[in-house]
Amino acid sequence: xxxxxxxxxxxxGAFKKANRELLSLAxxxxxxxxxxxxxxxxxxxxxxxxxxxxxxxxxxxDLAYQPDRYAATxxxxxxxxxxxxxxxxxxxxxxxxxxxxxxxxxxxxxxDCLAVDLDKRQAVKPVYSGKLLAEYRVAGPRALFTVRxxxxxxxxxxxxxxxxxxxxxxxxxxxxxRIVEVIQSASQRVDLTEAxxxxxxxRAMKAQENFAVLEDxxxxxxxxxxxxxxxxxxxFASSDMQVGQxxxxxxxxxxxxxxxxxxxxHFVGMKTSKVIVAVNKDPEAPIFKKADYGIVGxxxxxxxxxxxxxxxxxx
Amino acid sequence: MNIYVCIKxxxxxEATILVKDGKTINETNVKWIISPYDEYAIEEALKLRxxxxxxxxxxxxxxxxxxxxxxRTALAMGADAALHVECAAALDSLGTARALAHVIRADKxxxxxxxxxxxxxxxxxxxxxxxxxxxxIPVATNVLAFAYDGGKVRxxxxxxxxxxxAAAKGLNTPRYASMMGIMKAKKIEIRKxxxxxxxxxEAGNLVSLLKLSSPPEKPQGRIIPGEPAAAVHELVKxxxxxxxxx
Ligand SMILES: Cc1cc2nc3c(=O)[nH]c(=O)nc-3n(C[C@H](O)[C@H](O)[C@H](O)COP(=O)(O)OP(=O)(O)OC[C@H]3O[C@@H](n4cnc5c(N)ncnc54)[C@H](O)[C@@H]3O)c2cc1C
Ligand SMILES: Nc1ncnc2c1ncn2[C@@H]1O[C@H](COP(=O)(O)O)[C@@H](O)[C@H]1O
Numbered sequence: 024x025x026x027x028x029x030x031x032x033x034x035x036g037a038f039k040k041a042n043r044e045l046l047s048l049a050x051x052x053x054x055x056x057x058x059x060x061x062x063x064x065x066x067x068x069x070x071x072x073x074x075x076x077x078x079x080x081x082x083x084x085d086l087a088y089q090p091d092r093y094a095a096t097x098x099x100x101x102x103x104x105x106x107x108x109x110x111x112x113x114x115x116x117x118x119x120x121x122x123x124x125x126x127x128x129x130x131x132x133x134x135d136c137l138a139v140d141l142d143k144r145q146a147v148k149p150v151y152s153g154k155l156l157a158e159y160r161v162a163g164p165r166a167l168f169t170v171r172x173x174x175x176x177x178x179x180x181x182x183x184x185x186x187x188x189x190x191x192x193x194x195x196x197x198x199x200x201r202i203v204e205v206i207q208s209a210s211q212r213v214d215l216t217e218a219x220x221x222x223x224x225x226r227a228m229k230a231q232e233n234f235a236v237l238e239d240x241x242x243x244x245x246x247x248x249x250x251x252x253x254x255x256x257x258x259f260a261s262s263d264m265q266v267g268q269x270x271x272x273x274x275x276x277x278x279x280x281x282x283x284x285x286x287x288x289h290f291v292g293m294k295t296s297k298v299i300v301a302v303n304k305d306p307e308a309p310i311f312k313k314a315d316y317g318i319v320g321x322x323x324x325x326x327x328x329x330x331x332x333x334x335x336x337x338x
Numbered sequence: 339m340n341i342y343v344c345i346k347x348x349x350x351x352e353a354t355i356l357v358k359d360g361k362t363i364n365e366t367n368v369k370w371i372i373s374p375y376d377e378y379a380i381e382e383a384l385k386l387r388x389x390x391x392x393x394x395x396x397x398x399x400x401x402x403x404x405x406x407x408x409x410r411t412a413l414a415m416g417a418d419a420a421l422h423v424e425c426a427a428a429l430d431s432l433g434t435a436r437a438l439a440h441v442i443r444a445d446k447x448x449x450x451x452x453x454x455x456x457x458x459x460x461x462x463x464x465x466x467x468x469x470x471x472x473x474x475i476p477v478a479t480n481v482l483a484f485a486y487d488g489g490k491v492r493x494x495x496x497x498x499x500x501x502x503x504a505a506a507k508g509l510n511t512p513r514y515a516s517m518m519g520i521m522k523a524k525k526i527e528i529r530k531x532x533x534x535x536x537x538x539x540e541a542g543n544l545v546s547l548l549k550l551s552s553p554p555e556k557p558q559g560r561i562i563p564g565e566p567a568a569a570v571h572e573l574v575k576x577x578x579x580x581x582x583x584x
Binding site: 132328 | 357363375435458459463464479480482545547549556559561570573574576
């Protein structure tokens with residue numbers, strides 16, 4: 024039985040969906056699971072954390088994410104609780120935090136995993152932008168993995184005894200970087216990397232205002248809005264909306280590509296979507312070879328129709 | 339100040355990647371390029387040099403013989419010097435970071451190091467942070483804007499999507515190598531450092547590759563025929579009843 028640690032990510036106090044995926048992964052195989060939560064009082068999350076054996080709440084005067092302090096604290100927790108395997112989400116924060124932890128704990132890290140074998144310390148992850156899959160093994164006393172969101176199916180937690188609640192103080196070493204200001208992005212309402220549904224627009228959107236057509240549809244579906252690089256480069260969409268090789272890798276259950284040709288660099292960013300729908304006026308567009316369902320037509324006709332139809336069907 | 343930029347050579351984004359013997363890729367017909375994010379890193383390094391008088395940009399790459407062409411491209415874009423850490427072995431990220439830290443640390447005047455947020459072959463997304471930790475210097479990831487003023491660096495970085503730093507465009511637009519740049523680059527000697535000199539070896543890897551494989555292909559989808567209204571009606575039905583995603 025191994026000691027497994029989970030980095031529980033909170034977003035303004037809310038429990039992220041990715042945490043449930045990590046909990047489901049860790050629950051397999053009867054390990055001793057530790058959940059590490061950076062908050063003064065973890066009791067409000069007891070229900071969410073059902074099934075874990077130990078909860079470590081990290082307390083401190085300022086618990087806002089600070090990479091150096093978070094990594095130092097986690098490295099100490101990994102030592103103290105002799106955690107063999109430590110898991111987190113491959114989220115914006117996970118990408119920033121886990122490599123620091125790998126350096127501090129002198130442990131191997133495999134990032135962006137699709138599957139992790141906790142006993143063998145092996146993981147499968149996409150490489151070459153998803154053109155291949157690679158299986159890695161981590162040697163040494165500690166192994167770190169970050170897991171791609173939306174991949175591990177969430178299972179209801181197994182009933183278990185009440186977890187042990189432990190506390191630890193946040194490391195207060197002088198951080199090397201300081202946050203001067205947090206600026207709210209104008210664009211995103213829904214986190215693309217965690218979104219269940221994404222509607223993306225390409226060069227065919229023609230203007231920034233026209234993204235309103237996609238945003239209307241997104242509201243009906245509670246979806247995120249993405250863009251191709253051509254749309255970003257033309258200034259129709261902000262760069263945090265870009266999906267693809269040099270943008271975000273997304274993994275929703277439904278991806279609707281509107282006026283996007285389907286270049287390989289776009290495709291590798293969304294190819295693992297469960298279902299891909301393409302709307303394009305060119306029947307020869309390569310996107311149709313990759314989509315599950317395609318509609319040949321003008322997006323400015325098709326998308327509003329889809330909006331109406333969905334309102335009827337879902338309303 | 340000496341500015342460094344670490345670049346990786348990767349297969350072209352268009353390339354079809356096939357597995358050769360379970361652990362390596364078939365390199366025949368692969369066109370090699372500088373990893374796209376590293377081009378942004380080069381551009382930012384060159385821009386900083388233009389502002390910080392008397393500074394020099396060195397491109398560094400760890401890899402086999404072939405990576406010299408990536409270093410040549412960096413020189414042609416405008417880098418002043420190039421350093422090749424010769425390594426034909428497959429090092430893990432920690433090993434690569436140690437080797438790169440070794441050669442950069444040897445320069446007492448190193449100021450700022452630029453890297454890409456991820457290399458598009460292993461997509462490991464960690465080397466920049468491991469390198470910084472190895473050198474005990476601050477690091478910022480996912481940078482959308484960069485400013486250097488009197489020894490202090492200020493960046494805008496995209497954090498958790500949702501509360502992100504707004505940037506209408508990416509960090510910059512990488513410059514192309516000019517004809518003159520290419521001619522000049524030919525005359526610059528690429529400095530070579532053998533991996534053994536850095537004290538890092540493949541045997542020290544903590545992360546090792548067991549197997550490479552091609553993911554299952556998605557079966558080709560279908561075009562829904564008919565007038566837009568009818569096609570949309572059918573699509574919604576399929577999404578609900580067949581795909582069950584709504
Ligand atoms: C190193 C590198 C990295 C890259 N990274 C990325 C990346 O991360 N993400 C990315 O997206 N791209 C990336 N690209 C760019 C990529 O190669 C394509 O150029 C880009 O994806 C094209 O965007 P698009 O499909 O919106 O535009 P286009 O290819 O111009 O396609 C527009 C499509 O819209 C259709 N259309 C036009 N009008 C309408 C209408 N009214 N209704 C319906 N359809 C219409 C057209 O038929 C066409 O198929 C990268 C390229 C390189 C070289
Ligand atoms: N072999 C290498 N030589 C020089 N720089 C590298 C090498 N591998 C990775 N890098 C740099 O580290 C960044 C992140 O790489 P990775 O962690 O592999 O995704 C890349 O974008 C490069 O800037």
